[in-house]
Amino acid sequence: MTAHPISRRTLLAGSAALAAGASLAGGALPANAATFIKGADISWTPQMEAAGLYWLDASGAKHDLLTILAQYGISAIRLRTWVNPSSDPSNGHCTIQEMSAYAARVKARGMQVMLDLHFGDTWNSVGVQNPPAAWQNYSYSQMRDAMYDYVYHTMNVMKYYGVTPAWVQIGNEINSGICRPVGSVSNPAQMTGLLNAAYEMVKAVFPNTLVMIHLAQPQNYDVMQTFFSRYAANGGKWDINGFSSYGSADVAAGIVGNMKSISDAYGKPFMQVEFGGRVDRVSSTQAALKAYITALKANGGQGLFYWEPAIMSQFNSYGSGAWDSATRKPTAIMDGFTQA
Template identity: 70%
Template sequence: MSERLITRRNLLQTTAVGAGALALGQFGVAPPASAATFYTGADVSWVPQMEAAGYYWLNSSGVREDILTILKGYGLNAVRLRTWVNPSSDPVNGHCSIDETAAMAVRAKAAGLAVDIDYHFGDTWNSVGVQNPPAAWASMTYSQMLTAMSNYVFHTMNVIKYYGVTPTWVQIGNEINGGICHPVGSVSKPAQMTGLLNTAHDMVKEVFPSALVMIHLAQPQNYSSLTTFFSGFSGNGGKWDMNGFSSYGSASVAAGIVANMASISNAYGKPYMQVEFGGQVGKVSSTESALEAYVTALRANGGQGLLYWEPEVYTQFTDYTMGAWNSSTFEPTAIMNGFTA
């Protein structure tokens, strides 16, 4: 599907892509997230690579099941899926091309789960401390990057649409306190940062008018970094529907951190949710308590959901130690009970 780049200029000339024609409007539009719905979910972007390596998951009764089925058993109703521009084949730090992300989105839709597409705008990890552009964009001017951004988001959204999935949310960047695609879109260049993000916003809306375009920031305990970003973004005409935040804090700080999420979101009149949470798998009881505390605080302060970051991961696959599955028994730990407490 994505071997031929679909841009706004050539879309009308595209009569067949892959196995069939790409017909805009062919698929039904999913309803937007409702304030009455509280979403609990997980980022499960490593699942295809883990499955390819032979990993599997058992439920709390020790029975092997599809990971999405197990997550639904804990009441989860959403998944987040990252996507990279030109990723490597490294199972931990690569994959997540748009075709792979779309395939996982199809699985999520079939399981009845809402989908959050998380653009990193890079070839591998971008986060609060790193915002590297894709290698193919690295030497571009601002004007050239605007065109690349427009074509890339329009194309990849159409890949998702081709496979029959309408995302509920689309994150235009991952933990972008410092901006995107450095140095061109750095927060220190707010007009250019906003121009790139607005281009991404517009292309998402052109393909999926109902999708909620989300701005994702990290470390809400650091309130000044939130205000620096939003003052530059909003002050330059930034367009977005919703805020998403990453927080891995303990139960004792959950209420204050969520209060910061609510405060900055209310200041700009936006709904919000927490799109990343995790805890030390070796500290099961404290992590379960923290998860429960964040869910409770978010519900009490108008938050619309919480997503756990890669709860299904095993330490044999990667050194990430904040999952929620036992790497020896392949069963979920009590951490997952924090969703249903």
């Protein structure tokens, strides 16, 4: 599917009609707040499958990865998307078409989908927020219109594949803003305008989908407060907070306490959408997983997503994950999901 040029006026004029019909699209709706979500980001899976990789369960039986994850109570899958990515197997792919096709498999397995929009051509994270190359020289108004068009198109590709995402992240670890420098947190009016454009287009197509703001390193409370205070003061729109934290078990309770405090300050629910640890340190990573789940449940957090637990060594330069690449079996880290 190819995006067609659509003006902002056309997009907004069609929002009401789209909203009226969007609830008919297939896919899981957002979880009840009383249900704790156990999830996983497995965005590398299509590339790993294309490379001939596969996964075994703990008993050594070969299954589709989603089937194995379900054995650990995983009920939701997070998938990242890049705007115009390269074909690099580790740092590319993840187009909306590729991710939507995989999301349809997730839906067929009875799982919910979280879509993670990076608003870049490759990784954007707490320290990097580069716009897509095609947007690099845009003015604020041009970039805002590009945001309207891109998110509208992205949501409609998901709808074409019959998937209603339960959550959509509008940006990945956006402590410092998005599409910098235009959408930098130091220019909060423009940052808010870009994010609100994304929010409005998600809701135009999927009015019941929860739109998430995602920040990293919640141990840095002042950084979170800077973002949220500026975003709220400029009329920012969002439904739920998502946080990344990879800390050890002994700091989990304090970090989750910060997640709760900043979320309560703005009247928003929250969840941890990235957790991970060293795959070669099974005991400590499992302990951290259990500690975060326990702390999240105690503080009203709505879920936890493990970042790429099933990654194989060919794709993994981080030493992270929860699978043994030699045996293709899950490590005992995954038992943390059922023990917590």
